[in-house]
Amino acid sequence: MLPRLLLGPHRLLLGDSLAASAAPLPRRRALAGRRAMSTSAFASASAVPAPAPGPRRPLRGVVFDMDGTLTVPVIDFPAMYREVLGGDAAYAAARAAGRGAVDILHCIEDWAPDKQRHAYEVIARFEREGLDRLQIMPGASELCGFLDAKQIRRGLITRNVKDAVDLFHQRFGMTFTPALSREFRPCKPDPAPLLHICSTWNIPPHEVIMVGDSLKDDVVCGKRAGAFTCLLDETGRYGPHDSLPEQVKPDFKMSSLTEVFTVLEEHFDLAPVPAESRI
Numbered sequence: 001m002l003p004r005l006l007l008g009p010h011r012l013l014l015g016d017s018l019a020a021s022a023a024p025l026p027r028r029r030a031l032a033g034r035r036a037m038s039t040s041a042f043a044s045a046s047a048v049p050a051p052a053p054g055p056r057r058p059l060r061g062v063v064f065d066m067d068g069t070l071t072v073p074v075i076d077f078p079a080m081y082r083e084v085l086g087g088d089a090a091y092a093a094a095r096a097a098g099r100g101a102v103d104i105l106h107c108i109e110d111w112a113p114d115k116q117r118h119a120y121e122v123i124a125r126f127e128r129e130g131l132d133r134l135q136i137m138p139g140a141s142e143l144c145g146f147l148d149a150k151q152i153r154r155g156l157i158t159r160n161v162k163d164a165v166d167l168f169h170q171r172f173g174m175t176f177t178p179a180l181s182r183e184f185r186p187c188k189p190d191p192a193p194l195l196h197i198c199s200t201w202n203i204p205p206h207e208v209i210m211v212g213d214s215l216k217d218d219v220v221c222g223k224r225a226g227a228f229t230c231l232l233d234e235t236g237r238y239g240p241h242d243s244l245p246e247q248v249k250p251d252f253k254m255s256s257l258t259e260v261f262t263v264l265e266e267h268f269d270l271a272p273v274p275a276e277s278r279i
Helices: 016-020 027-035 077-085 088-097 104-108 113-131 140-149 162-172 192-201 215-225 259-267
Strands: 057-059 061-064 153-157 208-212 228-232 252-254 268-270
Touching: 061 192, 077 088, 077 104, 077 113, 104 113, 113 162, 140 153, 140 259, 153 192, 192 208, 192 215, 208 215, 215 228, 252 259, 259 268
Parallel strands: 057 268, 061 153, 061 208, 208 228, 228 252
Antiparallel strands: none
């Protein structure tokens, strides 16, 4: 199954958090690079016959989410949210306020210190229990090997704790640099983590792609930073690509990590990172 692609030029989701973030790379530069993208490169994969290939944009870095992207989802998030928020009614209210999604870190950030500390203890307990069942996502190891062979940088941004990232590196023998956990503030969907990685790599955001399974966190983070975005939707929970709101619509939507190979090879010029940019 080929990924379904976004028609038309890229669009950025601009918000107060972007203005507040200290962007180490000029947003104007990212915007200019994205506006120059030929619309022919984003014709729908379902079109028959397929359009002629358009000019490829350079891509020198891939940034991944962890839970649900590089690893198989194992945490019972609804149960965790209910316990943190105080029951079914509070959970339902939070879902309604978030239009079906719950940003638990945002929900508790203004709580009193004692109440917030207890909430983090509950979250940490669910995360520790999930670590015992940690499994790598099918295709993740092969994709990382492909990126390494092409000398494409790879990083990681997760709202999980650093201990989970360290265990992931140790258990599966793959290292992502930088690998930012929720100790890095502000968290996704703020673009700051992705802009930090781009700055560390000395690569502009419009030469980086963000891959994740969350529209509200991963895709919004990538779009606000000025990067390309890939949504991993294994179960089809987000529905057809064309039905997604424009402000959160990713450039690519796929059902497995193995489809990333097609996206990278067909739509990008995989340019090795110059020696002076490598760590």
